[in-house]
Amino acid sequence: MKFGIGGIIGSIIGMYLMKGNYLGLLIGFVIGSTFDRANKSQQKKIDPNFDFGKYLMMLSSIVMKADGITMKSELNFVKQFFAKQFGEEKSAIYLQNLKHYLTQDISLEKVSKIIDNNINKSSKVQLLHYLIGIAVADGKMSNSEMQTLRRIAQSLSVSQMTFNSILAMFNFRNENGGYNQKTDSLNQDGISLENAYKVLGIDDSATESEIKKAYRKLAIKYHPDKVAQLGEDFQKGAKEKFQKVQDSYEKIKEVKGIK
Numbered sequence: 001m002k003f004g005i006g007g008i009i010g011s012i013i014g015m016y017l018m019k020g021n022y023l024g025l026l027i028g029f030v031i032g033s034t035f036d037r038a039n040k041s042q043q044k045k046i047d048p049n050f051d052f053g054k055y056l057m058m059l060s061s062i063v064m065k066a067d068g069i070t071m072k073s074e075l076n077f078v079k080q081f082f083a084k085q086f087g088e089e090k091s092a093i094y095l096q097n098l099k100h101y102l103t104q105d106i107s108l109e110k111v112s113k114i115i116d117n118n119i120n121k122s123s124k125v126q127l128l129h130y131l132i133g134i135a136v137a138d139g140k141m142s143n144s145e146m147q148t149l150r151r152i153a154q155s156l157s158v159s160q161m162t163f164n165s166i167l168a169m170f171n172f173r174n175e176n177g178g179y180n181q182k183t184d185s186l187n188q189d190g191i192s193l194e195n196a197y198k199v200l201g202i203d204d205s206a207t208e209s210e211i212k213k214a215y216r217k218l219a220i221k222y223h224p225d226k227v228a229q230l231g232e233d234f235q236k237g238a239k240e241k242f243q244k245v246q247d248s249y250e251k252i253k254e255v256k257g258i259k
Helices: 005-017 022-042 052-064 072-086 088-101 108-116 121-135 143-155 160-168 193-200 208-221 224-230 232-256
Strands: 181-183
Touching (some): 072 088, 072 121, 108 121, 108 143, 121 143, 121 160, 193 232
């Protein structure tokens, strides 16, 4: 039998808590091994030839032309991101390919699935945040852009609740009850209470226990270490999203009177 680190640590803690009783060792081992299996299930066999930048640029082009208009603000957003993420030299190569991708009929589902097979769940969250950033670079999001982003999220096996949580971090304001929305992410008042609940994936009737559980779950999901494979810029994005989760939690606690 192969022992994982979780099983070993769990056994030690179990023995300690039950004062040397071997039943504690067994219980600790079972619990720790559960974490080992969960962690292993999230690990992917990454293709050594997988070029993340290539497929990321393909998805970028799909979002950029989703509404039939490629805006200069969107192009600048992509240029700045790729320069930070991959460096000026490599970024220039990816940007040359962008011109080609913008004229091609690229399969959203096919590209998304390739990425899905090569990055973990937390990295997919960061990826979606970047793609939403492209869509709102001009200050608003069209229905067609929203629909495209939802299709990408679905193809990346990201739940609707998680997608809505990412979207809420941009602090959108509804206009005419539709998806034609403007971002208010720079509002000095911070995230709205409505979006704070969406970030945590709960509603305003949630109990104190449910609120704290949702916060802990997201704090783990958005930890910067989870996206180390994607580079420093994605880690920086993870830190920003972690802060959004923290801000949302604090706003809800204040309203609910939770200590």
